[in-house]
Amino acid sequence: MSGIESLGLKIFHRLDPETAHGLALSGLRMGLVPLPGPVTGARLATTLAGLALPNPVGLAAGFDKNAVALPALMRAGFGFLEVGAATPRPQDGNPRPRLWRLTEDRAVINRFGFNNAGVDPIAARLAARPRGIPVGLNLGANKDSVDRAADFATVLAHAGATIDFATVNVSSPNTEKLRDLQGKAALAALLAGVMTARAGLARPIPVFLKIAPDLSPAELEDVAEVALDARLDGIIATNTTLSREGLKSVNSAQPGGLSGAPLFEKSTRVLAQLSRLTAGKLPLVGVGGISSAEEAYEKIRAGATAVQLYSAMVYRGLSLAADVARGLEALCARDGFAHVSEAVGTGRDRWL
Template sequence: MNGVEPLLYRNIAKPIFFKLDPEKAHHLVIGGMAQAAKVPGALAMMRGMYGVKADPAMTTSLFGLTFHSPIGLAAGLDKNAEAVRGFSSIGFGFMEVGTVTPKGQPGNDKPRMFRLPPDEALINRMGFNNEGTEAMHERLTAIKERPIPVWVNIGKNKATPNDKAHEDYLKCIQAMYDVADLFVVNISSPNTPNLRNLQHGDELRVLLNLVVGEMNRQNAAHGQNKSILVKIAPDVSDSELESMTETIVQSGVSGIIATNTTLSRMGATHVHRLENGGLSGKPLTERSTEVVSQVYRMTKGAIPIVGSGGIFTAEDAYQKIRAGASLVEIYTGLIYKGPGINRELASGLKRLMKQDGFKHISEAIGADHR
């Protein structure tokens, strides 16, 4: 990471943010990014400081969309699509908003977000706190020009039992279809009771058949071909992963995001490791890459994978791409390293790609398996 901006974040902004309660800091960031869109010239200034220039060697076409960078923002940061224009200005190739549920809900009791600074990790047990589909739809409708693809991550309300979960996912698709560039089915958050049960066996098969059926109906009605992905957990055995992957591929879903946060605390040392919730950040790097690699091997690269979990450096991102990821997402790395991370990742990826003799980033996808 070159230049003065990363130093400003590391030496001035980050120490201030890290003295605040993590959730308060989160709201400040979202509020600041949202306000930036209203200040004349602010977004242009952000693009000048943090934007990543489009490069044909890094541009990918996938899911019927064009990504000028393979690096996206993971779900959970902009839960209500309040700061889409702001995040679009700091070098991301795409972003997820949400998780959104049909009705707004407050989420779990506070405190529910914890930093583990020596581990470069976060633990959250937010519980799908969001304002609901109506509020998100209104915000996304108001954005006339969309610089990057916006993916809508959808979930079920806490009060909805698992046997009715499909109704919530279908409601989200119906409510958000016209403003989503792509949908992500979140059945892997550890913070909604029993949600992860939807990842397995008949529950997964039935849910995905209904969700894919609804997407097909919406696509036909609108004359479009939007995609839907499934986000999976890292906390599964090899046999569970194989079964899940087989069901996902058979369902007709367009891709897999690997992975969500982990319940494992392996590699974490900070006292906050004892808190309940999903852990993201450095301790997840290796496991999430392993899941990407396993899914790629199991599917022989037939279904696109988005790699997410513990990406802090270009090497981290590149390992996921070589393991089989077509795109990657960051969240915790952005919190710890600041908005300059996208430039660092983009330039580093180009360097690593050239070192391996690849002319286009797509040539590196799954290279470890060849």
């Protein structure tokens, strides 16, 4: 992290978290943030569900909900980006405050509630983005929808031509009863609608499923079975958690989803279980608590083809993406892997 970035983070941490987040996006749009450009190499360039990635380090959904800073983010060292979540209609989300820093725990709690501008303006920005790394859209549902399951297919139908992949997000804890859609029958029906919408696109794209870290072993088995039956292209493990175990920060009891360092172990164990259950038939994306190359490497060795990060940037800055990618290259070289894909799953058993 540069001195300028460190100073910027100190200033941001004096502000309300959501205000600071908005200013960070404005700084990116205005070109005020130094960016490293592409980070790649013979060990790093990889393929995820047919997508060619310069490196396996992605930006998780939620940082750029409305796809307003894509040109800058595409030069920030990530191998791929995910924006959104987008819902069919614009949505304000939950009342503020709805974002808290848990500095002592290196964590974040959010209860945004799918606040976004709606799929149409988001799709327009996605269509206008420059060429470069793959960009996907997190699909969401309006909280007042009469058919939330249908909303996911609606968003994909509207935005599918403008994106490289889509993620079905039924795992956010901030829309009431949304996680109920992770049940076996409900999830199978929802995914059938999404896959029908994908079949209607002129250019079919990979579809991923993002799951919660709080599922029981039996529920994970159901998710794996449904994902394989639906012919999904991958699973993202995991979203935020409702657990508050072991937290020290003053705002730790706030409602919403917890992300950051305390999520690392829980999400990695879920990832390893999914790797075992899917037996290499589906690529997995590991997300949750990554703040270093070593932690990203653990996700990969637990079974992830690629990883995503977000919350750690609150404490480590945007330069974290490039640092993690370069660190992964060094770790693979240290362990004798000619390519990062050779490391996938090699340490899974220690997380089971």
